[in-house]
Amino acid sequence: MSSARSAVASDGWAPSARQLEREQVARRLRIRRRWIASAVTVLVLAGLVAGVVSSPGWDRVREYFFSWPDARDSFAAIAEGFWINLRIFLVAEPAVLIVGTLVAITRVTVSPWLAPLRLLAVVYTDLLRGVPTLLVVALCGIGIPALNLVGVTTSLFWLTTFALVLCYGAYVAEVIRAGILAIHPTQRASAEALALTRTQTMRHVVLPQAVRRVVPPLMNDLVSLQKDTALISAVGVFEALRAAQDYQGYHFNGTSILIAAGFFLVVAVPLTRLTDWLMLRSIRREQGR
Amino acid sequence: MTTPLIEVEGLRKSYGDRVVLRDLSLSVQRHDVVCLIGSSGSGKSTLLRCLDLLEPIDDGVIRLEGKEISDPLIDPREVRRRVGMVFQAYNLFPHLTVLDNCTLAQVKVHGVGRDEARDRAVDLLGRFGLADKAGARPDALSGGQQQRVALVRALCTSPEVLLLDEITAALDPELVGEVLEIVRAEARAGMTMVLATHEMDFAREVATRVCFLDAGGILEQGTPEELFGAPREERTRRFLARVLR
Numbered sequence: 061m062s063s064a065r066s067a068v069a070s071d072g073w074a075p076s077a078r079q080l081e082r083e084q085v086a087r088r089l090r091i092r093r094r095w096i097a098s099a100v101t102v103l104v105l106a107g108l109v110a111g112v113v114s115s116p117g118w119d120r121v122r123e124y125f126f127s128w129p130d131a132r133d134s135f136a137a138i139a140e141g142f143w144i145n146l147r148i149f150l151v152a153e154p155a156v157l158i159v160g161t162l163v164a165i166t167r168v169t170v171s172p173w174l175a176p177l178r179l180l181a182v183v184y185t186d187l188l189r190g191v192p193t194l195l196v197v198a199l200c201g202i203g204i205p206a207l208n209l210v211g212v213t214t215s216l217f218w219l220t221t222f223a224l225v226l227c228y229g230a231y232v233a234e235v236i237r238a239g240i241l242a243i244h245p246t247q248r249a250s251a252e253a254l255a256l257t258r259t260q261t262m263r264h265v266v267l268p269q270a271v272r273r274v275v276p277p278l279m280n281d282l283v284s285l286q287k288d289t290a291l292i293s294a295v296g297v298f299e300a301l302r303a304a305q306d307y308q309g310y311h312f313n314g315t316s317i318l319i320a321a322g323f324f325l326v327v328a329v330p331l332t333r334l335t336d337w338l339m340l341r342s343i344r345r346e347q348g349r
Numbered sequence: 350m351t352t353p354l355i356e357v358e359g360l361r362k363s364y365g366d367r368v369v370l371r372d373l374s375l376s377v378q379r380h381d382v383v384c385l386i387g388s389s390g391s392g393k394s395t396l397l398r399c400l401d402l403l404e405p406i407d408d409g410v411i412r413l414e415g416k417e418i419s420d421p422l423i424d425p426r427e428v429r430r431r432v433g434m435v436f437q438a439y440n441l442f443p444h445l446t447v448l449d450n451c452t453l454a455q456v457k458v459h460g461v462g463r464d465e466a467r468d469r470a471v472d473l474l475g476r477f478g479l480a481d482k483a484g485a486r487p488d489a490l491s492g493g494q495q496q497r498v499a500l501v502r503a504l505c506t507s508p509e510v511l512l513l514d515e516i517t518a519a520l521d522p523e524l525v526g527e528v529l530e531i532v533r534a535e536a537r538a539g540m541t542m543v544l545a546t547h548e549m550d551f552a553r554e555v556a557t558r559v560c561f562l563d564a565g566g567i568l569e570q571g572t573p574e575e576l577f578g579a580p581r582e583e584r585t586r587r588f589l590a591r592v593l594r
Contacts, residue, residue, distance in 0.1 A: 079408040089421060
């Protein structure tokens with residue numbers, strides 16, 4: 061950084077003494093800010109840790125939740141269970157985005173021919189957002205196989221995935237609709253002025269801008285979906301949480317629960333960081349910085 | 350010679366590898382009306398944005414009443430409290446009424462009472478023919494009306510200097526007049542202004558000094574008579590020949 065700045069620019073400009081002095085002040089301010097940030101962070105974290113560790117029940121908590129042998133022994137079963145969570149998530153996530161986008165677009169259409177679809181979309185979002193996800197999982201996982209329908213799968217994996225997609229599709233639809241409504245009408249007008257059809261306007265002009273704006277709340281729902289894959293344990297699927305609880309029940313030790321939590325975090329945190337970074341980068345590009 | 354209200358020395362500003370302003374110097378006295386002219390991309394807008402500390406600069410010094418404001422230890426808000434700025438694209442707040450657009454900074458930044466702020470806004474809106482628009486939302490107004498509101502919003506806090514960034518460039522010709530009328534009135538009232546403009550006739554009329562920007566610097570400056578009547582530089586002549594016709 062500093063070596064690049066001291067070089068003479070192609071047009072013969074070299075920073076003046078005042079500018080160098082100013083940069084030094086700015087650098088000092090930056091270093092001071094970093095120091096304050098680090099000190100405050102360390103202090104707060106140390107305080108929290110000290111508070112927990114010095115609490116009267118800490119020894120029992122440590123034994124129950126931070127036992128190394130239990131962590132080691134429960135790891136394999138939980139990892140195996142988490143593979144199911146991960147697969148459900150990987151199937152459900154794109155499905156949720158597709159369902160959510162289609163429902164959102166349906167709700168903002170204006171064609172009279174699509175009136176019944178619009179009504180269906182409204183009923184769908186209202187109903188599925190209003191019902192606890194756990195109930196939908198139970199209804200799909202137990203109710204659908206009980207109907208004995210010909211040609212419908214009885215695989216709990218697919219049935220519970222279907223339930224999660226139904227629920228989260230409704231949430232995501234509303235998030236995306238909010239993004240669509242936030243796009244200024246002049247954008248739509250200028251796209252239509254280029255003689256683009258309504259569909260083309262939505263696909264190439266409105267939707268790309270809308271989605272970018274709602275990335276943070278969208279991530280809320282996707283991370284939440286990832287966590288809620290644990291709900292499928294309610295119909296007896298042996299996923300990570302169920303495996304952890306199983307171990308806890310047999311060995312009277314809760315370390316397995318923390319291990320399961322760790323698995324969920326290992327997926328969720330990098331995913332959120334990555335999307336955050338992608339979004340900020342695309343905004344910077346758009347604004348030409 | 351008194352201390353200039355705004356003084357720029359050796360200003361340099363680049364975006365990445367593109368140098369927009371290089372070694373630019375400018376001095377603005379109180380009650381000056383300085384018009385910046387020059388082709389698109391000559392750095393007029395960038396200069397105004399630098400003056401309002403909206404862009405970090407790469408070198409040089411900017412002073413407001415003798416005090417360096419390009420110092421990293423300066424709180425930019427202290428500067429902006431004293432400076433008004435109007436943008437080409439109006440930049441009104443669409444979720445607020447015209448009146449609320451005009452009272453926001455008065456109340457929140459300058460600590461003016463709500464009633465007093467409203468009275469001042471209503472008075473200024475009335476003076477510029479916008480009395481009946483106080484309750485409207487910006488998007489419901491014409492471009493000319495929106496830009497007049499933006500001017501009123503900037504004037505409401507009684508700035509010591511107004512920076513106007515091609516405020517009529519997005520308006521059609523019949524609306525330009527109503528906006529410039531306000532600028533003309535303020536110029537007559539002694540408001541200090543620095544304005545980037547493409548309206549050469551207007552510049553000739555209100556400017557105390559016209560600066561021709563070219564290749565990131567002020568190539569030539571003088572009174573409107575000097576600059577429009579007898580430009581010294583070949584490039585100034587070429588530019589004027591193109592825009593005056």
